[in-house]
Amino acid sequence: MSGLVRALQKGWAPVCGAISNVYLRAIVALAVCIAIGYAAGFSFQDRAGTHAKIHAIVAGVLALLVFVADTEVRRKVANIIDRINMVIGHIMAWTALILVLNVFLVVVLRYVFSIGEVWMQESYIWMHAFIFMLGAGYTLLHNGHVRIDLIYAGASKRYRDVVNLLGTICFGFPVLWLIYWRGFDFFQRSYSRMEASAEVGGLPYLFVLKAVIPAMAILLGLQLISLSLRAIDRMITGETVGLVSEDEEVMA
The missing domain is CATH 1.10.287 (Helix Hairpins)
Structure with missing residues (x-):
């Protein structure tokens, strides 16, 4: 190397x-x-x-x-990707708060005042999808995805860097490419028909919800690139340079 x-x-x-x-x-x-x-x-x-x-x-x-x-280019590109997912992650954190308030309002209106709006019920399903799909890259940035830690957690940093790099190339990118390819086709068909909710009074532009599938693949793929670049950087320079600590909790 x-x-x-x-x-x-x-x-x-x-x-x-x-x-x-x-x-x-x-x-x-x-x-x-x-x-x-x-x-x-x-x-x-x-x-x-x-x-x-x-x-x-x-x-x-x-x-x-x-x-x-180029060490400088490598670190700058990784920093840019990290910042993108950090911004989106913070937006999703506020979206989670809005989701909770929305569900609370739907329950109160329905069971106290006997008022039910289909678009309000569908909106918290949409927000739930946005949070989990668009926040996937942010979760990976903070090392929050589930791992099989029997070997990984106690291993050396070089071993973990090799695992991250090989896992990204051999498993991460192929799976994300499949998700993007199928998801974009799913979104495109919905957009071509200007698909709306099947329920009366539901939300229009259902293709916006379906667009989060390829968007998730892109954001998570970018974060995998950042993960790989930082792994390469540590293997070459022996330094750990990043925007966040590996021990920092998700949504902290």
Whole structure:
């Protein structure tokens, strides 16, 4: 790994010298990786969509190599992703409060005043979906997902970094790609019909609710990228640099 990193750093050094701003450097790196990935992908076009898979794999590998070669870019990209999910997580925390108040109001109106509104009952189902789906990336940021901790919890940081990196590449990304692919098709069909609630007086624009499926895959996938970049950073530098502590509780 160290030999590969040194070779990449030598090739990446002229670009770093020409572009001092780390954000511009990251954008240029990603743009080049995506362009090369598309070029490679479209040389393998077929009906099964192999070109899309090829350019995604090539772009991802190239981007990962660039991040490995540049510590500053690697940490900046991870920080940006973490901040995105932190903001969304805080919004979902307030949404949880609104959800509780909404359920309380629905119960009081229904059982005390005999008033029932379908759209109010559906709204807390929507909010429940938003909290759990859109908050998945924030939960991963705070290490709040369920793990099998018999081996992982007591292991060294290097071992955990390797597990996180391999788990992300071998299991995380393939599953999220499947969720995004199927979820986006689910959302697109709903949007094309401008689908609304099947109940009279229910909420319109049901496709908004279905859009949280691909959105969850994107946000959780971004957080897995951040997790991988920080694991790589620790393996290379031996330093632990992050926006949050590993021991910080979810929604704290």
